[in-house]
Structure formats: structure tokens, C-alpha cells
Amino acid sequence: MTVVSTPQPALPVRDKGAGRALSPMLTRLAEERATGVLVREHGVLHLAEGRVVHAESPLAPGLDVLLTAHGTLAAAAWQQAAARTAGPLHAAELLLRSGVLPTGALELCHLDAVYDAGYFALAPSSTPGRFRYDSAPRLGPLPSVPVVALERETLRRRLLLHRLWPDPAADTAPLIRADPATGRTPADPAGPAGPVTPGRRAARVAPATPVTPRQRAVLDRVDGMRTAADIARNLGRQAFHTLVDVRRLTAAGQIAPAPAAPAPPPPPPYQVTTDPDIALLKRLRDALEAL
Template sequence: MLHRLVAERATGVLLREHGTLYLCDGEVVHAESPRTPGLDVLLTTGGALDTEAWREAVTLAGARRRVGRYLVDSGRVAEGALELCHTGALFDAAYFVLGPSGAPARFRYGAAHWLGPVRSVPVAALERETVRRRALLHRIWSDPATDSAPLIRTDRHAEPTVSARQGAVLDRVDGVRTASDIARALGRPAFHTLVDLRRLAAAGLVTTAPHPPTTTPGSPLPDPLPQRPHPHLSPLP
């Protein structure tokens, strides 16, 4: 579908299971995924922009689809910094959007993102980078479960030395957070967090949290509290 959209220089939004790609004249201009921090998180956490300035830009320029241009013209963000951060967020989200999916893709012609034009990326370059990233992760640690499952720290008496960057990731492994949660908490690209977590898994420091026990057929269900019948309903036999 992407190659056909490129050939016809389509403009609109491609909707997939793990996010969306916005195209303009057959090139990708924006990408979003629930598994990655958004551009706002990367800008505000990194200190390039404060939260109030971001909200102001969305309020004043969102309806005109000129948020990016407003940030630059008003002096809130330097144009080079915005392009760099936007391109990083685009590749980050596209990695998940272009990943394996069990749901069909849809394309909505004519749709445009409220951020407005910043910098476009050819689909071929996006595909190459996605394949490269997938191969890199596989070389580090071949089990992809650490990419999406809640994570726990392993019990080790003598932990190997980790970098400051990996240490910040490790400090947020609590049995509940996933890689995406940790990336948002740190304000870092999700793919970089996946790399750190797979290296930590390869070093034996991190593993996936065990699944909660499930009730087997025929086993009694727990009933910690007595259930009172609703006053307007007859009790079931």
C-alpha cells in the first residue's frame, strides 16, 4: 500500500494497528504511535520548550495546521532544533507503525496533521531505517518480549557495571512499566529505550514480569466478599 501511495504522490493518513503515518505528495511528513513519546514530550522533557509554550502553540495555531511554523516564528524553538526533534520522533514512531500487524491498514485521503509541515522523509528511507533497527535489536537480544511486556529486575548478587544511560532505564524497571512507559518517563525516544533494555536483558539484569495466574476450568473462583442481590432483581437460581 505504501509503495502505491508513493507512486500516486498521495496526501493523507495511513492508519495501522500501532500508529499512523501522514503523507504529503507521497512522502512521510509525520508519524505517531501510542508506543512512543510524542514530539511534545521530547521537546519539553529535553528542555527545548516549556509545557505552557507548547499548549499556547497548539491553541493558537492548531486549527490552521501551523503549530511547527508558529513555534519557530515566535522564537519558542530554533528551526534546526525543531527539525531534528521532529525527524527523530517520526522515525521513532514509524518503527512501530511499520511493524508486524494483524489488522488491515486504511488510508484516508486528504487528511493533514495539525503540526503542519516541518520536514518530509521519503518512504524508501523510512523502510530502510526500520529494517536496520529491527536487525540491530535482534543482534543484541533475539527475544522481542522485552519490547512490550512489563519488566522486572533479576536477582543478581553481583551486577555488571552499566552506563549512566542504562542505569536510568534500569532504575525505572518496577514490574509494571513497559519499555514505552519508561521512554515517556525519561522523555527519550522509544527505540533508544528498546536498545538499552535488550542490552540489559542480554546482560541478565532485566526480564519480563511473570503473567498473573489464571483460573483453570473447574477450579473454584475466589469470593472474598458476599454479594448482596440488587433490590430490583430476582436472585439467579
């Protein structure tokens, strides 16, 4: 007997010859060991002496979500720490000092959050980034990440997602369930959503690959409304980890990006009235005369 499944592409190893930087501005800031906050379209990097100490993105769950979603930390404990400090990084440092969380757990969660939000903060953007020199970020007790390491990891993650499934549409769109046998979605019974190339068609009709428990959790939350970022927040899971499962489930034909909402119907053409409303005109005349 044979069991055929789509082989998983290998995790990429960075190309050491590739010297391209994701953001020339960020490279310059790292070289001058700048301290401040870099605001980009999809996220924010806090730099201290040229190292990334904290990152935030609306597309990635923050440290608070990661820590409280599964009861590692009580939500009230986070809120107390956040109320007494000037931001999530300082709240995390306060938690570290107070010893309510094991050091290793907090360091691990913090690094996860930095690389996760950093991935989105460094995503291609349509607007230039802005850097605000600010003495507030500083190298604290939690681990920081060299800019070059974050850039390299971000490039490697892009490559990993691309190898799993080359179309990024499912990363940001609301997701819908699809029939893995045909790749057909309820909204588009005629065929798979999106453009079909021979490769895509082949991938969609490949024998169903088993869904892992972690993928099952993602699949169970696909409801036609939630995006990958929503599912990550709902699961208290890193957004990039969720994207990996979303791309794999898309490749397996289990889910698809929801088709874009149809354009609103064009406004009705201006109607030329041949029969004016006599009553309205009379009221208007009376009103004008009364002035």
C-alpha cells in the same frame, strides 16, 4: 590481566539487495505521491506528496514529550501552540515560525519523532492498514522523510534489536529486575525467565558488563509495572533508544520481562443443592401470590 565482556554487535548496514517493502500499500501510496493519513495497528503516518511529514504511535513519546520533558520547551508554550493549531505537526511549525526554539533543535527533534513513531507504525500488524486521502498534510517547513527511507531505517532498526537480543518479549511486557549473575528473577527463583537455550544461558552468566549512565536511567525505572514505552515517556526519550537499552540490559541479565499474570482460577463447579433454602422459596411463593 584480561577483561572479558560480551562484544557489542556492529550496527547493521542495510542489505541493498533486499527489496522487500514493509507495507505494499505504503509503497503504492509513495509511488502515486499520495497525500493523506495511513492508519495502522500501532501507529499513524501522515503523508504529503508521498513523503512522511509526521508520525504518531501510542508506543512512542510524541514531539511534545520530547521537547517538554527536559525543559527545552515549557509545557505551557506547547499547550498554547497546540490549542491554536490542528495537530502536533502544525503546533511544531507554529513554534518554528515564532522562533521560540532554535531551528536545528526543532528539526532534529521532529526527525527523531518521525523515525521513532514510524518504527512502531510499520511494525507487523494483525489488521490491515487504512488510508484516508486528505488534503490536510502538506510539505511544510519541517523536514519530511521519503517513505523508502523510513522503511529502510525501520528494517535496519529491527535487525539492530535482533542482534542485541533476539527475544522481543521485553519490548512490550512490564519489566522486572533480574540478578545479572544468575539471570534469575524474583518471580522465578528457579531460573531465568522464559525458554532457555544454551546461548541464552551463556549470555546471562557472562561477566557483568558495566551499565552505562543512559542504561542506568532505564534500569532505575524498572519496577515490575512499567513497560519500555512507559519508561521512554517517563524519561522523555525516544522509544527506540529505550528499546536498545532494554534489549542490552536483557542480554546482560539485568532485567527480564515480567512473567504473564497467572490465569484466573476456574469458576467453582455448579453446586447441586440438596437442601433448598425453604425460607427463600416461601418468600418467593408469597411474592407470587401477592401479584
